[in-house]
Amino acid sequence: MSTKKRPDVIGVASGKGGVGKTTIAVNLATAMAAEGRKVVLFDADMGLANAQIALGQKAPFHFGHVLTGEKTLEEVMVATPHGVKLIPGGSGISELANLDPVASGAVVQAFSQIQDDLDVLIVDAAAGISSQVITFMRAVGRRLIVVKDEPSSIADAYGMIKVLAQEGVTNDIYLLPNMMEDQAAGAMLHARINDVASRFLGLQLGYLGSIEHDELILAGLRKNKPVLAHAPGSLGARNFRDLATSLRNLPPPQGIDGGISFFLERQL
Ligand SMILES: Nc1ncnc2c1ncn2[C@@H]1O[C@H](COP(=O)(O)OP(=O)(O)OP(=O)(O)O)[C@@H](O)[C@H]1O
Ligand SMILES: [Mg+2]
Numbered sequence: 001m002s003t004k005k006r007p008d009v010i011g012v013a014s015g016k017g018g019v020g021k022t023t024i025a026v027n028l029a030t031a032m033a034a035e036g037r038k039v040v041l042f043d044a045d046m047g048l049a050n051a052q053i054a055l056g057q058k059a060p061f062h063f064g065h066v067l068t069g070e071k072t073l074e075e076v077m078v079a080t081p082h083g084v085k086l087i088p089g090g091s092g093i094s095e096l097a098n099l100d101p102v103a104s105g106a107v108v109q110a111f112s113q114i115q116d117d118l119d120v121l122i123v124d125a126a127a128g129i130s131s132q133v134i135t136f137m138r139a140v141g142r143r144l145i146v147v148k149d150e151p152s153s154i155a156d157a158y159g160m161i162k163v164l165a166q167e168g169v170t171n172d173i174y175l176l177p178n179m180m181e182d183q184a185a186g187a188m189l190h191a192r193i194n195d196v197a198s199r200f201l202g203l204q205l206g207y208l209g210s211i212e213h214d215e216l217i218l219a220g221l222r223k224n225k226p227v228l229a230h231a232p233g234s235l236g237a238r239n240f241r242d243l244a245t246s247l248r249n250l251p252p253p254q255g256i257d258g259g260i261s262f263f264l265e266r267q268l
Helices: 021-034 050-055 063-067 093-098 101-115 131-139 151-166 183-200 215-222 235-248 260-267
Strands: 008-013 039-044 085-087 120-125 142-147 173-177
Touching: 008 021, 008 131, 021 039, 021 050, 021 120, 021 142, 021 215, 021 235, 039 050, 050 085, 063 101, 120 131, 131 151, 142 151, 151 173, 151 183, 173 183, 215 235
Parallel strands: 008 120, 008 142, 039 085, 039 120, 142 173
Antiparallel strands: none
């Protein structure tokens, strides 16, 4: 038996689309890989292959091929130029919440096989509060809820936290303000939402700092590069390195265990 620590499984969601989930998943993954950790990014958003574009690596296969049994997880996983391994989303993700027992067994098996070669699994969830997104966010060890300082984003982030609370998930939820003017504005946004969540839902939202607005993040994306590679000295790069460090220094999540088998057993 290996004595290796279980991998940290981190979900990134937001409710509202376009507030920075993929940007955060990709750059956080890159920052964690730069710390020497073995990081896999699971693109659980179908369709646009955003994570592939942001990481500058096209993938021939996707997770749907694992679900149909055509490929193994290792065969669909691709190495990317900045040290992160990517499991491309593609079709099949939306069915993941309703798999038959045989297929579920195969998926659990697939993740268990890569578990030993993995320190962190980051899940980039789709926009919205569909049952599929909630299923993913229940199953991960830590939850990052991305929020922008605008009413519709705040309402959707709160809506997601409320649904999670109704499902009994009240632990290890972190609010992650994005595109903030500065850190002080992010801290204030967290305080505002946390105040409402604690009063009406009886839970505390963690805070690990904010991601500030930085044009270099967009400039990197245009070159298919994470900001850490495009502009390592930028404000954005620094924010992501700080977030990676804060996450690494957290105590283990409060769930039964934060590992991948938990991720899958809870999910399926
Ligand atoms: N901190 C930031 N500073 C500047 N631009 C940002 C920042 N965060 C995200 N962006 C830009 O905002 C846009 C939307 O980001 P992103 O695609 O990551 O959102 P998303 O939540 O994943 O969207 P979707 O819901 O469509 O999956 C992108 O062009 C991205 O480069
Ligand atoms: Mg996205």
